[in-house]
Amino acid sequence: MAFLPPAWLVFLALLADLAxxxxxxxxxxxxxxVVVIGKIIALGEAWLNRGGRLGRLISGGLLALVLIxxxxxxxxxxxxxxxxxxxxxxxxxxxxxxxxxxxxxxxxIKPVERALLAGDLSAAxxxxxxVVGRDPQRLDEAGVARAAIESLAENYSDGxxxxxxxxxxxxxxxxxxxxxxxxxxxxxxHRSQRYEAFGKLAARIDDAxxxxxxxxxxxxxxxxxxxxxxxxxxxxxxxxxRDAGKxxxxxxxxPESAMAAALGIKLAGPRDYGDYQIEDPWIxxxxxxxxxxxxxxxxxxxxxxxxLIALLCLVFAGYSATI
Numbered sequence: 001m002a003f004l005p006p007a008w009l010v011f012l013a014l015l016a017d018l019a020x021x022x023x024x025x026x027x028x029x030x031x032x033x034v035v036v037i038g039k040i041i042a043l044g045e046a047w048l049n050r051g052g053r054l055g056r057l058i059s060g061g062l063l064a065l066v067l068i069x070x071x072x073x074x075x076x077x078x079x080x081x082x083x084x085x086x087x088x089x090x091x092x093x094x095x096x097x098x099x100x101x102x103x104x105x106x107x108x109i110k111p112v113e114r115a116l117l118a119g120d121l122s123a124a125x126x127x128x129x130x131v132v133g134r135d136p137q138r139l140d141e142a143g144v145a146r147a148a149i150e151s152l153a154e155n156y157s158d159g160x161x162x163x164x165x166x167x168x169x170x171x172x173x174x175x176x177x178x179x180x181x182x183x184x185x186x187x188x189x190h191r192s193q194r195y196e197a198f199g200k201l202a203a204r205i206d207d208a209x210x211x212x213x214x215x216x217x218x219x220x221x222x223x224x225x226x227x228x229x230x231x232x233x234x235x236x237x238x239x240x241x242r243d244a245g246k247x248x249x250x251x252x253x254x255p256e257s258a259m260a261a262a263l264g265i266k267l268a269g270p271r272d273y274g275d276y277q278i279e280d281p282w283i284x285x286x287x288x289x290x291x292x293x294x295x296x297x298x299x300x301x302x303x304x305x306x307x308l309i310a311l312l313c314l315v316f317a318g319y320s321a322t323i
Contacts (some may be wrong), residue, residue, distance in 0.1 A: 006171060007320040008320075009093060011310070013100060013167065016097035033098055033099060041063075041188065045198070048060065049188075057200060060188065061200070064205060068177050069177075110299075111123070113299065124141070124292075131147075146290045149265075152299075161216060181206050189202045214255060217254060218258040220305040222240065223308065235261065239257055239284060243257040248278075262297075263290075266284045266288040
């Protein structure tokens with residue numbers, strides 16, 4: 001097929017990511033697109049993040065806006081070029097699938113589950129160190145399990161659902177712009193002394209870009225828990241309404257409270273980051289003593305939600321072909 005409708009590209013990009021993820025053999029030889037974005041952000045930050053608070057606020061905001069606009073423009077150029085070529089959709093498909101993280105997130109957190117189920121706390125701590133900022137050596141079994149579940153829920157929203165959402169809504173320009181927004185937030189959107197002013201606009205843009213995907217993810221988790229864990233949908237929705245706003249992030253509370261409701265456990269709460277502690281409220285009902293089996297059940301919700309997304313994309317692609 002020389003031309004593939006955009007809706008089918010969204011569906012196939014999801015399937016390609018699920019099937020292959022990011023091939024290690026390829027990215028051992030070339031930089032991943034997100035690595036390229038990160039290197040550009042690092043160069044800009046090193047050059048511009050200096051002076052007083054107002055200067056940092058302005059320069060950081062300008063850096064964010066310029067990079068986001070350039071990413072959207074680059075996405076438009078690649079998309080226009082690829083869709084003008086015979087079988088150019090394969091180029092777009094390869095780039096789009098590399099910017100989704102359904103497969104990658106699973107592969108990052110799966111070793112934590114294996115280690116917890118095997119009773120190997122040391123290996124579980126080593127695994128969770130790759131996905132959370134808190135000091136893993138201060139975490140007991142329950143702390144490691146909660147950290148992995150929280151990371152699975154939050155990153156499913158901003159690493160998988162949100163990029164697919166923006167790709168479906170605005171093609172490659174939307175997808176590349178979103179990945180730039182998300183990478184900016186990851187690198188400079190912190191509340192530390194170095195980044196609080198410089199990354200403020202980047203953090204606010206990330207909040208806006210993830211606002212709807214986070215809420216959709218919460219609903220997906222609640223529905224998935226009803227299908228595979230027999231969780232009561234009404235109770236899950238009630239917990240989400242009650243607890244999503246307790247999270248310090250305006251978005252992360254939605255997937256995390258939905259996952260807590262699905263598993264019948266508490267998430268978030270006080271956390272130790274080594275140099276400082278965060279005394280956040282608990283999210284969800286039940287107890288905070290999560291186990292490896294709870295992470296296994298979280299993966300069941302994860303894959304059911306992914307199947308629902310794939311089905312929705314397939315239906316949308318089929319419908320688009322009839323109009």
